[in-house]
Amino acid sequence: MSKLRLVLKREYKTRVQKKSFVLLSIISPFIIAGLVIAPIIIQESTFRQKTVLIVDNTLTLGNLLENNKSSKYLKYINMPIASTIEEVADRYENSKDTLVLHLNKNFGVVSNSPGQLYNNGHPGPGVIKTIKNDCFDLFRKIQVFRLTNLNLEEIDNRLGDACNIQYEGVGVNPEVKSYLSLAVGLLMYLLVLIYGVQVMKGVLEEKANRIIEIILSSIKPVKLMWGKIIGIGLVGITQFSIIIFAAIIIFSIVQSVLDIDASALVNDQIMMMDSEGKFIKANLPTLTPEQIDTVYAIEGLQAFLPTFLLVIPFLFIGGFLLYASFFAALGSAANPDTEIQQYILPITVPIIISMIIAFTIMENPNSELVYYTSMFPLTSPVVMASRLPFMNWETDWWQLVISIVLLFGTVWLSTRFAAKVYKTAILMYGQKLSYRNIWKSFKQSKS
Amino acid sequence: MAIKYIIKAQKVVKRYHNHTALNKVSIKIPKGSIYGLLGPNGAGKTTFIRLINQISKPDKGEILFYNKPLSEEHIQKIGYLPEERGLYKKMKVGEQAMYLAQLKGMSKTEAQKKLHHWFDKFDILDWWNKKVEDLSKGMAQKIQFIVTVVHEPDLLILDEPFSGFDPINTELIKQEILELKERGTTIIFSTHNMQSVEEICDYITLINQSETVIEGPIEEIKKKFSKNTFDIHFIGNMITFTNALWTGFELLKKEEISKTEFKVTVCPTGQNSINELIKNIVQGCEIKSVYESSAKMHDIFIKAVAESNEPNDTMNKSNSNE
Numbered sequence: 001m002s003k004l005r006l007v008l009k010r011e012y013k014t015r016v017q018k019k020s021f022v023l024l025s026i027i028s029p030f031i032i033a034g035l036v037i038a039p040i041i042i043q044e045s046t047f048r049q050k051t052v053l054i055v056d057n058t059l060t061l062g063n064l065l066e067n068n069k070s071s072k073y074l075k076y077i078n079m080p081i082a083s084t085i086e087e088v089a090d091r092y093e094n095s096k097d098t099l100v101l102h103l104n105k106n107f108g109v110v111s112n113s114p115g116q117l118y119n120n121g122h123p124g125p126g127v128i129k130t131i132k133n134d135c136f137d138l139f140r141k142i143q144v145f146r147l148t149n150l151n152l153e154e155i156d157n158r159l160g161d162a163c164n165i166q167y168e169g170v171g172v173n174p175e176v177k178s179y180l181s182l183a184v185g186l187l188m189y190l191l192v193l194i195y196g197v198q199v200m201k202g203v204l205e206e207k208a209n210r211i212i213e214i215i216l217s218s219i220k221p222v223k224l225m226w227g228k229i230i231g232i233g234l235v236g237i238t239q240f241s242i243i244i245f246a247a248i249i250i251f252s253i254v255q256s257v258l259d260i261d262a263s264a265l266v267n268d269q270i271m272m273m274d275s276e277g278k279f280i281k282a283n284l285p286t287l288t289p290e291q292i293d294t295v296y297a298i299e300g301l302q303a304f305l306p307t308f309l310l311v312i313p314f315l316f317i318g319g320f321l322l323y324a325s326f327f328a329a330l331g332s333a334a335n336p337d338t339e340i341q342q343y344i345l346p347i348t349v350p351i352i353i354s355m356i357i358a359f360t361i362m363e364n365p366n367s368e369l370v371y372y373t374s375m376f377p378l379t380s381p382v383v384m385a386s387r388l389p390f391m392n393w394e395t396d397w398w399q400l401v402i403s404i405v406l407l408f409g410t411v412w413l414s415t416r417f418a419a420k421v422y423k424t425a426i427l428m429y430g431q432k433l434s435y436r437n438i439w440k441s442f443k444q445s446k447s
Numbered sequence: 448m449a450i451k452y453i454i455k456a457q458k459v460v461k462r463y464h465n466h467t468a469l470n471k472v473s474i475k476i477p478k479g480s481i482y483g484l485l486g487p488n489g490a491g492k493t494t495f496i497r498l499i500n501q502i503s504k505p506d507k508g509e510i511l512f513y514n515k516p517l518s519e520e521h522i523q524k525i526g527y528l529p530e531e532r533g534l535y536k537k538m539k540v541g542e543q544a545m546y547l548a549q550l551k552g553m554s555k556t557e558a559q560k561k562l563h564h565w566f567d568k569f570d571i572l573d574w575w576n577k578k579v580e581d582l583s584k585g586m587a588q589k590i591q592f593i594v595t596v597v598h599e600p601d602l603l604i605l606d607e608p609f610s611g612f613d614p615i616n617t618e619l620i621k622q623e624i625l626e627l628k629e630r631g632t633t634i635i636f637s638t639h640n641m642q643s644v645e646e647i648c649d650y651i652t653l654i655n656q657s658e659t660v661i662e663g664p665i666e667e668i669k670k671k672f673s674k675n676t677f678d679i680h681f682i683g684n685m686i687t688f689t690n691a692l693w694t695g696f697e698l699l700k701k702e703e704i705s706k707t708e709f710k711v712t713v714c715p716t717g718q719n720s721i722n723e724l725i726k727n728i729v730q731g732c733e734i735k736s737v738y739e740s741s742a743k744m745h746d747i748f749i750k751a752v753a754e755s756n757e758p759n760d761t762m763n764k765s766n767s768n769e
Contacts, residue, residue: 003550006546006549006550007550010546014535014537014538205535206535209533209534209535209536210529210531210532210533211532211533211534211535213502213527213529213531213532214527214528214529214532214533214547214591214594214595215547215550216500216502217500217502217522217525217527217529218522218523218547218550218551219550220501220519221502427497427502429531440464443464444463444464
């Protein structure tokens with residue numbers, strides 16, 4: 001086995017066998033699952049089935065609420081006009097999930113205030129809001145009915161269930177793009193930073209425990225440095241893949257558990273959008289807004305995945321090598337007992353700035369700042385990754401090529417710089433850590 | 448023709464940005480010998496060792512290994528135990544030893560076999576699965592020694608190999624070094640422990656201020672530095688003894704053990720034989736022992752370093768006077 005491979009294997013093996021790596025690999029899919037499922041679970045637990053008993057003073061509208069309800073978690077029961085107050089109170093007092101809606105007699109005619117709502121427990125703002133919306137919806141329909149004399153079913157058809165804005169553009173829904181952009185940018189930022197710092201720590205560890213001289217009597221310093229960088233980079237890619245595949249698996253599970261056919265859903269919507277002017281009631285599954293978001297996210301991810309898998313590795317490898325080489329140089333020049341923190345910050349500034357820019361991409365993906373920083377090698381790994389969901393591949397491919405070529409050109413320079421510094425500085429113990437001394441080590445080193 | 452020298456360094460110069468670490472150093476290391484590399488701190492020993500290990504390259508001059516310029520293929524023929532040595536703390540002992548042995552070019556099975564042999568020899572097989580952080584310093588030193596020699600190098604470079612060992616383990620390592628020499632391994636031995644140099648080295652080089660000060664077989668060097676003095680242990684009267692010195696000897700040192708027992712050091716003032724003096728002493732004193740006092744490595748070291756510093760000191764003084 002070649003020496004480079006030996007070093008690489010050790011660096012990789014010791015890290016992936018670490019408890020922290022295993023733990024993070026196990027936990028991160030659950031975190032993703034949590035992020036996806038939590039809103040649904042929260043929804044389920046908050047919206048337990050509630051019964052609304054209607055004491056209908058309008059004498060006509062109480063019956064209509066059950067047919068016009070917007071949530072499956074609510075059941076409207078219109079109490080018989082003849083029912084006594086005791087009968088209502090009896091059902092009401094025995095359950096916290098029962099509410100009483102006292103409809104004003106003027107509601108729907110001259111007043112849009114339905115009346116009073118009673119409950120023994122705490123129904124939560126969501127429940128109250130849903131009941132309020134249902135009542136208001138009914139009120140509007142009644143108003144339309146009074147003006148047009150159309151029957152209620154016709155009004156229902158004309159008003160439709162939801163308002164859809166037809167989006168004309170390339171690719172996925174812009175909202176989904178924004179989330180993807182942010183997620184990809186953040187992932188890239190974290191990976192480059194976490195594993196870059198790991199390289200520095202690895203270099204410093206060998207210097208601190210004084211094994212470095214033993215190792216250097218067997219392998220050239222530059223090979224050792226490369227073995228370390230590639231080994232740790234592979235750890236990053238492994239972690240990254242685990243997260244991505246876990247995310248895909250979890251999305252698929254969520255999809256099958258929810259029993260949603262995402263493509264059918266989208267087709268249904270398109271059908272509805274296509275028939276402009278005609279109010280066709282689309283055959284939409286009853287989904288909460290959170291579930292619909294999940295479906296959109298799955299759709300977005302599926303559409304984005306091929307380009308993502310093609311381009312992201314280049315950006316990650318380039319970005320990682322670029323920053324890892326700076327961190328390796330810093331680690332080699334540092335002394336084990338000196339404060340290194342203050343020297344890390346200037347290296348991380350460009351990547352922090354790129355994350356800040358990545359946040360603005362959601363608002364304005366085509367700004368000049370975004371354009372230039374997605375080309376500039378120190379910021380491109382994060383900014384370009386964040387830009388990816390917004391790019392038009394047919395017209396913008398050349399920007400991607402330029403960005404990656406520039407990035408790898410800089411990587412070539414930075415790794416050469418790091419190798420020179422590393423070679424000279426790794427065996428120096430007495431020297432104070434400063435950028436000047438790092439530069440001196442670079443100048444002193446022979447190619 | 449058999450190769451006599453394993454290492455031939457020819458006028459090697461190594462400079463760092465603000466000082467010269469080695470200045471035209473030439474050293475020849477005979478094959479199969481134990482070669483002491485001596486010198487005060489900062490003299491350039493470690494720099495020289497690093498050049499042999501190809502950790503750095505000389506600016507000028509050349510180092511030959513078996514008469515060939517040093518190259519990557521020689522790395523696995525050299526074993527190096529640096530003075531400042533450590534191991535990966537979180538890694539298991541066996542795993543780490545395997546890694547370091549394979550880095551020296553051994554195959555996995557070969558490394559496993561040889562390491563088991565050494566671990567068994569040192570009776571430390573049960574450490575194989577322990578983490579290094581659980582070992583004491585002495586225990587870690589044993590592992591370091593093993594990984595230095597496991598690939599059976601032709602040249603072994605030991606920088607202060609006994610530091611951190613108790614006397615029992617020092618003896619164990621010393622025996623191992625001598626055994627390796629028996630098997631034909633050449634050993635470069637860098638230390639400040641002059642007693643161990645006298646005990647095991649065949650040749651020495653003393654480097655001071657980046658230059659070679661003394662080089663050669665240890666016995667010749669000791670002879671060269673010998674002051675032609677004699678230690679005499681006798682029972683009798685000191686006056687009788689001093690009277691006998693008229694035969695042409697000078698009293699250098701006197702140690703009174705009791706009122707009638709003395710240890711003295713004398714040296715001849717001319718070409719006189721020690722026999723003349725003894726003849727005269729025995730008439731009034733009882734001689735217990737007479738030794739020709741040989742120079743100690745410790746004294747040679749101090750004297751040679753002081754002498755080599757002198758011209759520089761003078762130069763420094765004259766410079767400061769200017």
